[in-house]
Amino acid sequence: MSAKKLFIQTLGCAMNVRDSEHIIAELTQKENYSITQDIKEADLILINTCSVREKPVHKLFSEVGGFEKVKKKDAKIGVCGCTASHLGGEIFRRAPYVDFVLGARNISKITQAINTPKFISVDIDYDESEFAFADFRNSIYKSYINISIGCDKHCTYCIVPHTRGDEISIPFDIIHNEAIKAVQKGAKEIFLLGQNVNNYGKRFRNDHKKMDFSDLLEELSTIEGLERIRFTSPHPLHMDDKFLEVFAKNPKICKSMHMPLQSGSTEILKAMKRGYTKEWYLDRALKLRELCPNVSISTDIIVAFPGESEKDFEDTMDVLEKIRFEQMFSFKYSKRPLTKAATMPNQIDPEVASQRLSILQNRHNEILDEIVEKQNNKEFEVLFEELRPNHSVAGRTNNNFLVQVEHSEELLGQIKKVKITDAKRMVLYGELV
Numbered sequence: 428m429s430a431k432k433l434f435i436q437t438l439g440c441a442m443n444v445r446d447s448e449h450i451i452a453e454l455t456q457k458e459n460y461s462i463t464q465d466i467k468e469a470d471l472i473l474i475n476t477c478s479v480r481e482k483p484v485h486k487l488f489s490e491v492g493g494f495e496k497v498k499k500k501d502a503k504i505g506v507c508g509c510t511a512s513h514l515g516g517e518i519f520r521r522a523p524y525v526d527f528v529l530g531a532r533n534i535s536k537i538t539q540a541i542n543t544p545k546f547i548s549v550d551i552d553y554d555e556s557e558f559a560f561a562d563f564r565n566s567i568y569k570s571y572i573n574i575s576i577g578c579d580k581h582c583t584y585c586i587v588p589h590t591r592g593d594e595i596s597i598p599f600d601i602i603h604n605e606a607i608k609a610v611q612k613g614a615k616e617i618f619l620l621g622q623n624v625n626n627y628g629k630r631f632r633n634d635h636k637k638m639d640f641s642d643l644l645e646e647l648s649t650i651e652g653l654e655r656i657r658f659t660s661p662h663p664l665h666m667d668d669k670f671l672e673v674f675a676k677n678p679k680i681c682k683s684m685h686m687p688l689q690s691g692s693t694e695i696l697k698a699m700k701r702g703y704t705k706e707w708y709l710d711r712a713l714k715l716r717e718l719c720p721n722v723s724i725s726t727d728i729i730v731a732f733p734g735e736s737e738k739d740f741e742d743t744m745d746v747l748e749k750i751r752f753e754q755m756f757s758f759k760y761s762k763r764p765l766t767k768a769a770t771m772p773n774q775i776d777p778e779v780a781s782q783r784l785s786i787l788q789n790r791h792n793e794i795l796d797e798i799v800e801k802q803n804n805k806e807f808e809v810l811f812e813e814l815r816p817n818h819s820v821a822g823r824t825n826n827n828f829l830v831q832v833e834h835s836e837e838l839l840g841q842i843k844k845v846k847i848t849d850a851k852r853m854v855l856y857g858e859l860v
Contacts, residue, residue: 430460430461431458431459431460431461431470431471432460432461432463432465432468432470432471433451433454433455433460433461433462433463433469433470433471433473434462434463434464434465434466434469434471434472434473435447435450435451435462435472435473435474435475436473436474436475437475438475438476438477438483438508439475439476439477439479439508439509440477440479441571441618441620441659442573442620442621442622443475443477443508443509443531444565444571445571445572445573446507446508446531446534447473447475448564448565448571449535449560450475450507450534450537451563452560452561452563453538453560453561454471454537454538454541455561455563456561456563457561458538466494466497466498467498467499468499469502470499470501470502470503471502471503471505472494472498472502472503472504473504473505473506473507474487474490474491474494474504474505474507474508475507476506476507476508476510476511477508477509477510478509478510478512478513478586478587478590478763479509479585479586479587479763483509483510484510484514487506487510487514488521488522491506491522491525492522495522495524503526503541504524504526505525505526505527505528505529505541506522506525506527506528506529507528507529507530507531507534507537508529508530508531508590509530509586509587509590510590511528511529511531511549512530512531512532512549512589512590512591513549513586513589513764513765514528515530515547515549516528516547519545519547526546527543527545527546527547528547528548528549529546529547529548530548530549530550530551530553530590531551531590532549532550532553532576532577532592533549533550533553533555534555535555535560536548551577551589551590551591551592551593552592552593553592554595554632555576556576556595556596556597556598556631556632557597557598557601557632559601562608564609564612564614566614566812567612567613567614567840568614568616568810568812568839568840569614569615569616569617569810569812570605570606570609570610570617570618571617571618571620572602572605572606572609572617572618572619572620573597573620573621574596574602574619574620574621574624574627574643574658575594575596575597575621575622575623575624575626575627576591576592576595576597576621577591577592577594578591578593578594578622578623579594579623579626579629580622580623580700580701580702581700582689582699582700582701583698583699583700583766583767583768583771584699584729584732584760584766585763585766586763586765586766587622589765591622593630594622594623594626594629594630595630595631595632596627596628596629596630596631598633598635598636599635599636599638599643599646602619602643602647603646603650606647606650606653610650610651610652610653611652613840614653615653615654615655615810615842616653616654616655616656616657616681616810617647617653617655617656617657618657618658618659619643619647619656619658620658620659621658621660622660623660623661623665624640624658624659624660624661625640625641625658625661625662625665625666625670626662626665627639627640627643628640628642628643639669640661640665640670641669641670641673644656644658644674644677644680645673648677648679653679654679654810654842655679655681655825656677656679656681657680657683657827659685660685660687661684661685661686662687663686663687663688663701663703663708663711664701664702664703666715668714671714671715671718672718674715674719675715675719675722681825681826682719682721682722682723682825682826683723683724683725683825683826683827684715684722684723684724685725685726686711686712686715686724686725686726687726687727688708688726688728688743688746689701689727689728689729689732690728690729690732690739690743691705691708691742691744691746691747692705692738692739692740692742692743693705693706693742694734694739695732695734695735695742698733698734698768698771699729699732700767705746709746709749709750712724712749713749716750721825721826722826723753723754723826723827723828724750724752724753724754725752725753725754725755725756725827726750726752726754726755726756727755727756727757727758728743728747728755728756728757728758728787729758729759729760730743730758730759730760730780730783730784730787731759731775731783731784732760732768732775733760733768733771733772733773733774733775734771734772734773734775735760735775735783740783743787744787747787747790747791747794748790751794751798752791752794753795753798753826753827753828755787755788755791757784757787757788757791758784759777759780759781759783759784760775760780792852795852796852799850799851799855800850802828802847802850802855803848803849804846804847804848805846805847806844806845806846806847806860807825807828807830807844807845807847807855807857808824808825808842808843808844808845809822809823809824809830809832809842809843809844809845810822810823810841810842811834811838811839811840811841811843812839813839814836815831817833818833818834818835819831819832819833819834820832820834820835820836820838820839821854822838824855828855829853829854829855830845830847830854830856830857831854831855831856831857832845832856832857832858833858834859843859843860844859844860845857845858845859846858
C-alpha cells in the first residue's frame with residue numbers, strides 16, 4: 428500500500444516545532460503517511476498555528492484559503508495549535524472546507540482527528556504530560572524535548588494560558604528516556620522546552636520523583652554521549668542562586684540564557700503581572716554575567732504597553748544599556764483576545780509606539796555591532812547542523828553565535844574549533860582551526 432502524503436506548515440515557537448514533530452511521528456508510524464513539501468500532492472494538509480504575534484487569525488484564514496485553492500480533490504485540511512485552541516468551532520464557520528480542528532493541548536488525538544468527520548478537540552485542561560508519542564525529529568543532531576506543558580503565569584498581554592492551559596510537568600523518566608533515545612540516534616544536543624522551564628517540578632499529573640529544574644539539568648548532563656544542553660524559556664522570577672550556579676558550572680549546559688525582560692519599568696512589569704521588578708531582573712542578569720563571563724543573554728521586549736510613559740520607556744533603555752543583550756526580540760504591544768491588557772485604558776498611540784521601537788532597536792544594533800566586532804579572531808567550538816548555499820555549513824557556538832564556514836556536509840553533526848575571520852550581526856564567518 429503506497430504511503431499517503433502529509434504537508435505540514437508550522438508557525439511560531441519551538442514548542443510548535445516539537446508539536447509538529449509529534450504529529451508527524453504519529454501519522455507516519457500509525458497512519459502510513461510520508462512527508463511532502465509539495466502541497467498539491469498532499470492527501471492531508473495541516474497548519475500548526477501560533478497566537479502570539481500580530482494578526483494570527485488573519486494569517487490562519489489567509490493560509491487555509493490558499494490551501495483550499497491548490498489542494499487536490501479529496502485532500503483533507505486540518506488546523507492545529509494555539510489559534511485552533513481559542514477559535515475552536517468558529518474555524519468551521521469561517522472556513523467550512525476545514526476537516527478538523529485540534530488545539531495545542533490535544534495533539535495526541537491526531538489519528539482520531541483524521542478519521543472522524545468534522546472532529547474538534549480544543550480542551551485546554553486535557554493532559555498529555557504522560558502520553559507516549561511516537562518518535563520523529565527534524566534534525567539528527569539536535570533534539571527538542573518538552574519538559575512541561577501549559578502556563579500558570581497569566582501575564583496580562585499573553586494568550587498562551589488560554590490556549591495551552593495550566594502548567595504541568597512531564598515526568599523525569601519520560602524526559603530521560605527521550606533524551607537517551609535521541610543521543611543513541613546521533614543527537615549531540617538536546618533542547619528542553621516549556622513556557623517556564625525553570626519552574627519545572629511544580630506540578631505533576633501523578634506522584635513522581637520530586638526535583639526542580641536545576642536537578643533535572645544535572646541529571647540529564649550525566650547521559651553518556653550528550654554534548655550540549657539548551658533550554659527555553661526560563662522565567663526571571665524563578666532564577667534563584669542554585670539555578671544560576673548550576674548553569675554557570677555545568678560544562679554541558681550551553682552558556683546562552685534567554686531572559687525575557689518585557690519591560691524595564693517596575694510599574695509596567697506590575698501591570699503586565701510579571702512578578703518581578705526592574706531591580707530583581709538587573710540583579711539576576713548581572714549575577715549571571717559575574718558567574719559566567721562568556722554567557723550570551725537574549726531577551727524579549729514589548730514597547731508601548733498600555734500606560735507606558737516616557738519614564739517607563741527610559742527604564743527599558745536603561746536595562747538595555749546595563750545588560751547589553753547579545754540578542755533581542757522586540758515588538759510593539761498588540762492586543763490579544765482573552766487578555767486583560769486588551770481592555771486596559773491608556774493604550775499608546777501607534778506613532779509613539781513605532782518611535783519607541785525604532786529607538787530601542789537602533790540602540791541595540793549599535794550595541795550588537797560592538798559585541799560582534801569583539802568576536803573577530805576568536806576561536807569557538809561549533810556544532811555544525813545546517814547546510815548553507817555556496818558550499819557552506821553552519822552551526823552554533825556554545826554561547827549561541829551562528830557560525831558559517833566553507834565546507835562540505837561531512838561536517839554535519841561534528842563539533843569543531845573555528846576561528847572567526849569576518850564577524851557580521853547575523854552570522855560569524857570563519858575557518859576551521
